[in-house]
Amino acid sequence: MSLWVDKYRPKSLDSIDYHFNISKRLKSLASSGDFPHLLVYGPSGAGKKTRILATLQELYGPGVNRMKIDVRTFKTPSNRKIEFNIVSSPYHIEITPSDLGNNDRIIIQDLLKEIGQTEQIDFQTGKHRFKIVIINEADSLSRDAQAALRRTMEKYSTNIRLILISNSTSNIIPPIKSRTLLIRVPLPTVNEIVGVLSKIAEKEDIRLPSNEDEKSSILAKIAEHSDRNLRKTILSFEALAMTNDSISSACKLVELDWEKVIADLSKQVVKDRSVKNLSQSRSVLYELLSHCIPAKIILKELTFNLLCDPRVTDPMKYDIVDASSLFDERLSLGSKDIFHLEGFLARSMVIMESKK
Amino acid sequence: MSMASFFNQRAPKKASSKDDGDRKARMPWVEKYRPKNLDDVSSQSHAVTVLKKSLHTSNLPHMLFYGPPGTGKTSTILALAKQLYGPELYKTRVLELNASDERGISIVREKVKNFARLTVSNPSKEDLAKYPCPPYKIIILDEADSMTNDAQSALRRTMETYSGVTRFCLICNYITRIIDPLASRCSKFRFKPLDNTDALTRLTYVANEEKVQYEDGVLEKILDISHGDLRKAITFLQSATKLHGVAEVDADGDISIDEQGGNNHESSKITVTSVQEIAGIVSDSTLDEIVTAARTHDFQVMFKLSKKLAAEGWSATQMLDQLHDKLILDDSLTGTQKIHISFALNETDDKLSNGTDEQIQFLNFLSKLSQVL
Ligand SMILES: Nc1ncnc2c1ncn2[C@@H]1O[C@H](COP(=O)(O)OP(=O)(O)OP(=O)(O)O)[C@@H](O)[C@H]1O
Ligand SMILES: Nc1ncnc2c1ncn2[C@@H]1O[C@H](COP(=O)(O)OP(=O)(O)OP(=O)(O)O)[C@@H](O)[C@H]1O
Ligand SMILES: [Mg+2]
Numbered sequence: 001m002s003l004w005v006d007k008y009r010p011k012s013l014d015s016i017d018y019h020f021n022i023s024k025r026l027k028s029l030a031s032s033g034d035f036p037h038l039l040v041y042g043p044s045g046a047g048k049k050t051r052i053l054a055t056l057q058e059l060y061g062p063g064v065n066r067m068k069i070d071v072r073t074f075k076t077p078s079n080r081k082i083e084f085n086i087v088s089s090p091y092h093i094e095i096t097p098s099d100l101g102n103n104d105r106i107i108i109q110d111l112l113k114e115i116g117q118t119e120q121i122d123f124q125t126g127k128h129r130f131k132i133v134i135i136n137e138a139d140s141l142s143r144d145a146q147a148a149l150r151r152t153m154e155k156y157s158t159n160i161r162l163i164l165i166s167n168s169t170s171n172i173i174p175p176i177k178s179r180t181l182l183i184r185v186p187l188p189t190v191n192e193i194v195g196v197l198s199k200i201a202e203k204e205d206i207r208l209p210s211n212e213d214e215k216s217s218i219l220a221k222i223a224e225h226s227d228r229n230l231r232k233t234i235l236s237f238e239a240l241a242m243t244n245d246s247i248s249s250a251c252k253l254v255e256l257d258w259e260k261v262i263a264d265l266s267k268q269v270v271k272d273r274s275v276k277n278l279s280q281s282r283s284v285l286y287e288l289l290s291h292c293i294p295a296k297i298i299l300k301e302l303t304f305n306l307l308c309d310p311r312v313t314d315p316m317k318y319d320i321v322d323a324s325s326l327f328d329e330r331l332s333l334g335s336k337d338i339f340h341l342e343g344f345l346a347r348s349m350v351i352m353e354s355k356k
Numbered sequence: 357m358s359m360a361s362f363f364n365q366r367a368p369k370k371a372s373s374k375d376d377g378d379r380k381a382r383m384p385w386v387e388k389y390r391p392k393n394l395d396d397v398s399s400q401s402h403a404v405t406v407l408k409k410s411l412h413t414s415n416l417p418h419m420l421f422y423g424p425p426g427t428g429k430t431s432t433i434l435a436l437a438k439q440l441y442g443p444e445l446y447k448t449r450v451l452e453l454n455a456s457d458e459r460g461i462s463i464v465r466e467k468v469k470n471f472a473r474l475t476v477s478n479p480s481k482e483d484l485a486k487y488p489c490p491p492y493k494i495i496i497l498d499e500a501d502s503m504t505n506d507a508q509s510a511l512r513r514t515m516e517t518y519s520g521v522t523r524f525c526l527i528c529n530y531i532t533r534i535i536d537p538l539a540s541r542c543s544k545f546r547f548k549p550l551d552n553t554d555a556l557t558r559l560t561y562v563a564n565e566e567k568v569q570y571e572d573g574v575l576e577k578i579l580d581i582s583h584g585d586l587r588k589a590i591t592f593l594q595s596a597t598k599l600h601g602v603a604e605v606d607a608d609g610d611i612s613i614d615e616q617g618g619n620n621h622e623s624s625k626i627t628v629t630s631v632q633e634i635a636g637i638v639s640d641s642t643l644d645e646i647v648t649a650a651r652t653h654d655f656q657v658m659f660k661l662s663k664k665l666a667a668e669g670w671s672a673t674q675m676l677d678q679l680h681d682k683l684i685l686d687d688s689l690t691g692t693q694k695i696h697i698s699f700a701l702n703e704t705d706d707k708l709s710n711g712t713d714e715q716i717q718f719l720n721f722l723s724k725l726s727q728v729l
Contacts, residue, residue, distance in 0.1 A: 042669035178425035
């Protein structure tokens, strides 16, 4: 039995139920042989991947569903062996740079040249003879790996089309932006999510309030609770349905543990601005980090919690967001996450103390 | 290696002309309309004039091309090399190394040396009749910004030792990335963002070749959005063309009408609106909304807006770029204000280029902006 997020992932562009203009654009691009390289970007859970897979379907038909996962090994120049996974169908391959580590440039080049040099002859339709290469998390590609894509994207453009997926374009080098058509995928609106959830509820026979208004309002609450991230929303909807016989406004939404820990930490920092509390905070931060919550997420959540705290005044907020932007940069450049997170808390305490 | 020669080597021999047409149809227009000779290169008159002379005198200096993406650097050197040698001799006389090739110190030394050292092959009679065939080889180091300083240093000697039989052409986006000892050995050619008149001529040519139908002002709008990057402009044109082509085919009603209402009755002519949509630029009203939020000096308003923009997926750098253009031209702001704003813009841009969080950084910029306004 698969999770609802997979089970109800629309397969074709026509069955995708929001952002119709994006589907329309993708469909028009897929309609003839000269599909451009794409850079698809937008927040997590907006539906980027879903649209891309549907576009593959549009280009090649159901054959793209014959997917397999290969384990490949690659030998680095220093003779170390790296193993990584490649998802592929007869028409496309998919790579995720974070699997490749520091060797992303060499590995991607190897793969692309291999594909680029073999023409895709005799696909059933004979129509599209290029292969699609999907690169997930493209913004985490090293600069070198991005640079290496430049001429490859031009030279092999009869045989390869790239689809880069990322959350933002800020980390993509300008020559790559010049070579791709950018497609922005916004988060679905609350209403759109309510629509998606209602459909799922109907198919799964979930008991919802019969009153339309009440039903919409509970579904909307779930959507907002997950910050309109559709994947998160569907997951928490499924969890809710599993734990309750019927879903009503009385049901309590599950808050993720770590989110609650951060919210509490933030409250504590506003309340008690002391050295003693700072050292207590450190153990909380350690705890979070040891549960693999990324430091950047911790910083962001903390910042937003502080900014929404009624006890924090506007003048404090200006300085807190400034501090956050600074420590955010240190997190990106440095290595000792705990120092920077702690530094941010200490700085925030000082700010609140001096502006009270 | 040229694209054509590349495929001739590997594709099955009996590539018929039908196959060729098919390949053309699969080619993105940017490749299809890559300049084939120096006359096709728009703008860049300085480089083109000098290089054209070399076709007659057979004299060529070491060269350094620099400038932003999509301005014709790679195309120009490839076109020149083809005109100098013709397709046959090209294969043995030109070495192209780009960022996708291994270019560490030892490899550069080896590859470049081996190629440079070979005596120049003799051109055939036919080639001699048709092409200048000067007695040297050309080594193209494209995308040289991504070469390490060490690898660049390793080239210094090679460049001197073999200057009798080789010419180097270094290509980069940022000239500062090329070490001085190399740069100073080359004649420098700056490739400027294409100015709208020259680019318009080329884009009009492409549009006519492809029989594109467009409303007045569309090509100008495309160039406006592309900021002198002709590659971008051509991609926009191609994508817009398709959007309209399909709207026509599917006119029997199964196309969903987008909520914005706007263009559900698309004609087959490209409109300015659809170009804007494809280019993904931030609309003027959104830019106004940002400035208005900053002017409220109400933190919560800015916070909410930053959240909304993040949910819509706008890239922070894109917004900053456009805000820059808007604010720097705003006559109601004083010089001092503008200085502060550009400082905040630069600082944010810097942080973003280090891979920081878009939402935090943009919110911080908004708060800085509101303190200036
Ligand atoms: N149009 C849609 N209708 C219904 N469900 C959808 C739709 N689009 C996406 N979903 C659901 O949302 C989930 C997340 O979508 P998707 O994986 O495409 O997001 P994403 O933008 O690629 O996210 P991330 O950046 O986190 O990888 C999917 O598993 C799917 O169940
Ligand atoms: N000056 C120009 N004249 C004609 N076409 C151009 C010109 N500049 C760019 N183009 C078009 O854009 C495409 C890309 O140009 P080219 O590869 O020469 O750019 P580049 O300057 O090398 O960019 P990058 O720095 O990204 O490598 C060409 O195939 C051509 O279609
Ligand atoms: Mg180039």
